[in-house]
Each structure stands twice: as structure tokens, then as C-alpha cells.
Amino acid sequence: MAQHADDVPLNPEFSRQSDPQSSGGCLVRIILLGIGLILIVVLIAVGSQWPSISYVNSELKRIKEAGEPLDSQSMTDWYRLRTHDEGSDAWSEIFRRTDPILDGFAGLKRLPILGEGEVPNYFNLADEDWDEEPVVAEFLKYIKPYSDSIAAATYTPTPVWQPIEFKGLHTTLDQLQRVRSIARILRMEFEHALYHRDAPRAFEALRQLKYCADVSPHDYLLISELVHIALTGIYLDSAGKSLRRNLWDAEQLDALFRQVGPQPADLTEQLHNVIVGERAFMLITIDQSKVLDWDTSDGPPIGIMKLPSSRARLLEASREYQKLASGSFPKALQDITDFELKLNSEMDRASFSPGNIAANLLMPEYGSMITAMERMEDIRRMTRTAIAIKQFQRKFGRWPAELKDLEQIGLSTDDWTTLRSGQLGYAVEGTDACVWMYEIGDANRKIPMTVPNPHEKHHESTQMLLIR
DSSP states (O other): OOOOGGGSOOOHHHHHHHOHHHHHHHHHHHHHHHHHHHHHHHHHHHHHHHHHHHHHHHHHHHHHHTTOOOSHHHHHHHHHHTSBOTTHHHHHHHHHHHHHHHHTOTTGGGSBTTSSBOOOOOSSOSSOOOTTHHHHHHHHHHTHHHHHHHHHTTTSOSSBOOOOOOOGGGOOOHHHHHHHHHHHHHHHHHHHHHHTTOHHHHHHHHHHHHHHHHHSOOTTSHHHHHHHHHHHHHHHHHHHHHGGGTOOOHHHHHHHHHHHOSOOSOHHHHHHHHHHHHHHHHHHHHHTGGGGTOOSTTSOOHHHHTSHHHHHHHHHHHHHHHHHSOSOHHHHHHHHHHHHHHHHHHHHHTTTSHHHHHHHHHOOOOHHHHHHHHHHHHHHHHHHHHHHHHHHHHHHSSOOSSGGGGGGGTOOGGGGBOSSSOBOEEEEETTEEEEEOOOTTOTTOOOOSSOOOGGGOTTGGGTEEEEO
């Protein structure tokens, strides 16, 4: 007997198994729906990045037309154009020998400056005992051939070119560490000459210290500028300390005054150059990210940093920094400080934004550097003023009654006025004179009304100079 269709039981399982066209069509619809959703997401993502792509291309074009670096090759060329080839081989050899020379001296730990030893400060007395003098004399004798090679290399123009392969965050800057060691060696030479009142040798050590601060290019990266500031600080601290020993004759005082010199370069130009170099450094880091092996869970999310919106964020911030690094340095300092506060606040409010993630990882904070630049310029003005005070005393047989008296030997108010904290402090204490500025680390940069006690501060020589 034939079975009618109406008699077939409505079994769902049977229906699915018996209707392959229906199940296949459902799967196709699901796949197509997924593809459509993915395409929509991609289109939205691409659309959101399009304005950033346009801005990045426009900004990179502007940078290139300005002759500023934006990749490894242009950074290398920019660096090379601002350095001198003369002396390059000699300084490469000096840098190569630095670590082996130091490692070869058995008493390194007992030395001052390079080790744990002390140096006289000459605050209480013009003459003091120095227990470490014998080991210092032994060390200076040991390194004499090396020291002679340094002295011979300090007559070429600065800065001197050294080969650097710019690879973003993996760039090695070994010469910056070596030059710091060389400055410490020269400081020890100066201290030994100062202790023995050997004025010609002490002055030659100061000359070489000044050269050492300038031998390496500095205004191209934040770290190189900070090293330059530290080396300049060693030189100025040594020059200021020499005044406690009443070591120089009139001719040497005049030469030292010229050596310390007026402001050597436009500070805003130095700041501008560092911003230009750091921007290229960020772009190189992103471009070379594949070879930096940053695709691990421990490294930064390079995929995010490669987004056009991330590049746009970095370029926008860098351009704003450039605009602010113009005009007077004190104004640039304040404007950049305010901008960094604003920038950090924006990054805190939207910390998961791709652009802010990139800025957090790669954008340097310039505040500490420009504060250090300000402090070093104020220290230079204080040191130069202290030398002028001694020149005045040599010429007139008395200390100036006030700093304004220095106009009689050619100085002006700007020479004894800090960038933002007003005029330096000055007083005559018995047979000595003192000039001082604000305490290092004082955020308010307030110059005390009375003579600071040098024994209360570790870095007393950078706050107060005693002139005998």
C-alpha cells in the first residue's frame, strides 16, 4: 500500500539529514555574513585612518623639504654635515683604548673621581692634606702616554665625527660613555695640579676638559645633550673650584674668563635640533621594528605604533615642540613644560588610544633636559661672574662693593643675572668673596638672600663659589 506524504512523521533530525541543500545554504549565508562584517570593520578602520595617512604624508614631505632627517640615511647625513672629519681617527683610537687603560690599573678603586677616593674641597683652608695624592700620582704616571695622545687630539675643530649606525632604540652610542671616562681622567689631572699649585698644568687640564665637553656632537639626541651638559658641568665645577686656591695670575685669569666665555650658542637652537633628531629617532624605530625583534609579548605593540594614527600623533606632538622651541629660551622652557603637562593629561585620559600608546612608548620628555640646560647656563654665568670678581680685585686692590661694580671692567647686568631667577647673590666675607645661585634641585629656583653654608650641601660648588 502506498504511503502518502502526509503520513511521513515530522522528525527534525530526519529533515536535516535528508535536506543537504538547505544546510549548505545556511552555512554559506553565515560565511558571507561574517565576511561582510569583516569588510565593514576593515572599511571603518581604513576610513578612520585616512585623515592620518594624509597628514603623515604631508608632514613627511614638509620635513624632507626642510632638509631635516626622517630615516636612517638622512639622519646619518644630517649628523655628518654637522661634524668635522679632522681628528676622527685619533679620537676613535682614544675611545678604543679608554676601557683597557682603566681596567689595567690595579688601584682604580682607591682613586678619587674614578673610584671611591676623595679630593680636597679647600673651603675651610686654602691648603689641605690629601691622603689619595700618592695613588693619584701613580695613576697619572701610568696613563702618561695615553694622556699625551688626548692632549695632542684637542686642537682639532669640534664636534668631531664618529661613525654611528642609527637604528632607533638599538642605536649604540659607546663614545658617549668613553668621553665621560676621559673627562674624569682629566678632572683628576686638574685636581692633582691644583693640589700642587701647578698653575700651567691646571690650566691645560681645564682647556682639555672644555674641549672634551665639546668633542662629541650633542644637539642631535636627548641623551647626547644630557651627556654634554654633564661634561660641561665637570669643566665649570673645576674652573670655579680653582678660585678657592688663588692660583691664577692676571694673564691666566683673563684667559680663563675668555675660555668660560659668553653663551656659546643659542640654547633654543640646541633644543630645536634635539627635537628634530628625536623625531627622526622615533620614525627610524618604527620603520625598523621588524629587525628589532619587538614582536614578542614582552615588547611594545609595534602593530599599533605602525598605524598612521600613531605616526600622526608623534608627528603632531613633535611639530608642536618645534614651534615652542623658538624665541627666548626662558619662554620656550616654560611653554614646553606647560605643553608636556597637557600632553601627559591627554594621554592619561585616553591611555588605550593607539596614538597615545605610541607617544607613551617613544615620545621623550624634554622637561628634564631643558631644566638641565637652564641650570648649566646659570652655572656658567655664575662661574664667569666669579672670575670677573677676581679680575676686579686684581685690578683695583679691593672686592666689588656690589655686582654692578663689574660694569667697570666691561660686564653688564645680563652677565650676573640668571635666566629666570634674577641676579646672583654676592657678598664679601672677611678677606674672601662669595657668589651664589639657587640650590640645585630647588623647583622654585629661589636664590638665598644670605651666603649659603657650603657644608650643608653635597654639591656645594654648583650653588656657591668662594673666591680668595
